[in-house]
Amino acid sequence: MELWPNGSRPTRPAPAEYFTGTVWQDPICEVPEPGRLRALLVTFAPGARTNWHTHPLGQTLYVTAGCGRFQSWGEPVQTIRAGDVIWIPPGEKHWHGAGPDTMMRHVAMQEVQDGVGADWLEAVSDAQYRGET
Amino acid sequence: MELWPNGSRPTRPAPAEYFTGTVWQDPICEVPEPGRLRALLVTFAPGARTNWHTHPLGQTLYVTAGCGRFQSWGEPVQTIRAGDVIWIPPGEKHWHGAGPDTMMRHVAMQEVQDGVGADWLEAVSDAQYRGET
Numbered sequence: 001m002e003l004w005p006n007g008s009r010p011t012r013p014a015p016a017e018y019f020t021g022t023v024w025q026d027p028i029c030e031v032p033e034p035g036r037l038r039a040l041l042v043t044f045a046p047g048a049r050t051n052w053h054t055h056p057l058g059q060t061l062y063v064t065a066g067c068g069r070f071q072s073w074g075e076p077v078q079t080i081r082a083g084d085v086i087w088i089p090p091g092e093k094h095w096h097g098a099g100p101d102t103m104m105r106h107v108a109m110q111e112v113q114d115g116v117g118a119d120w121l122e123a124v125s126d127a128q129y130r131g132e133t
Numbered sequence: 134m135e136l137w138p139n140g141s142r143p144t145r146p147a148p149a150e151y152f153t154g155t156v157w158q159d160p161i162c163e164v165p166e167p168g169r170l171r172a173l174l175v176t177f178a179p180g181a182r183t184n185w186h187t188h189p190l191g192q193t194l195y196v197t198a199g200c201g202r203f204q205s206w207g208e209p210v211q212t213i214r215a216g217d218v219i220w221i222p223p224g225e226k227h228w229h230g231a232g233p234d235t236m237m238r239h240v241a242m243q244e245v246q247d248g249v250g251a252d253w254l255e256a257v258s259d260a261q262y263r264g265e266t
Contacts, residue, residue, distance in 0.1 A: 001205045001225060006196075006216025028218055029193040035223075035244055037170060039193060060162040060172060062240065063139075064197065072134045083139025085161055090168075092134060107195065107240060111168055 014042065018120045020129075021048025021098070028107065036111035043105045044068060049097025049129060052121040054090075056113035061086040061096060061106045068104025069129070070096045077131040080104070095124045147175065151253045153262075154181025154230075161240065169244035176238045177201060182230025182262060185254040187223075189246035194219040194229060194239045201237025202262070203229045210264040213237070228257045 004027075014023035021044070028039035036057070041064070049069070061070075063084045070086055071077045073093035080086060080096070088094050098104040110117045127133045137160075147156035154177070161172035169190070174197070182202070194203075196217045203219055204210045206226035213219060213229070221227050231237040243250045260266045 001203070001208075001222070001227060002220040003203070003211065003213070004218045006214060028195050029220060029242070031191060031193065031220070031244075032222075035190050037193065037242060037244060039195070039242060041195075057168050058164060060164065060170065062161050062172070062174075070134070070136070075134075078136065080136070081139060085137045087135040087162060087164070089134070089165075094134060109162070109170060109172060109242060111164075111170060111244070 018051045018053070019048065020051070020123055021045055023048045036113075037109065038112055038117045039107060039109045041105065042108050043103065044098035045103055046098050046101050047129075049124050050095045051123050052093055052095050054093050054119045054121070055088060055110045056090055056116055056119070057111040058090045059088045059108060059110040061088070061108055063104065063106045066098065066104040067102045068096065068098045070094065071128070093121065097124070097129075100130075151184045151186070152181065153184070153256055154178055156181045169246075170242065171245055171250045172240060172242045174238065175241050176236065177231035178236055179231050179234050180262075182257050183228045184256050185226055185228050187226050187252045187254070188221060188243045189223055189249055189252070190244040191223045192221045192241060192243040194221070194241055196237065196239045199231065199237040200235045201229065201231045201239075203227065204261070226254065230257070230262070233263075
């Protein structure tokens, strides 16, 4: 077994090219082959969000704190809260993030296919974030 | 996408044949094929623990509350605390649970192989739980 005590791995800023606003990532796991699981704790400051993106084998989000937003392409923006679970099927274009005035934190779990866990697309515009388009 | 709001799925008691003491399970996900991920939130009352068991593709534990115990077969009992992450490789015999006086809650993440996420073995004796053997 391998144990990573709380505090033993640095929090890192999420890559700016795939996120808007202040987003922090804490590693949970990158399971070795033949396992495929990648899990991260992700913390979004108010107004922060991912770019639009898809996952080759889907993604599960488990919201652990706060209140945020989620949208699948062509669907309305939804509110998500601590304790909610969201499943995004393979290939479904979507984004997730904080509320405009509230932080949101989730565990993000996805399986890699050929080493790829996410395919990143364009940023979520302010109008999209506000649900105006 | 599919959204399960907090409170929309019942908490269930863990199966008594595989656990000792009071253990509650909250579902997170059972990802459809070709995905393999199974995730659960598991809450152990003081003294409660899993049986000895193994996982065909390993398991990741992310401790979200409390202070508990973990042991791999032939190794000493270890203390685990909120924020710790534990990786158990495929086939490694182990158990996890609460401390004798403190609850422990973790997210348990494992991938299924041929539909199987865990292979269950004998109960953890009181002497094993206390680290006396």
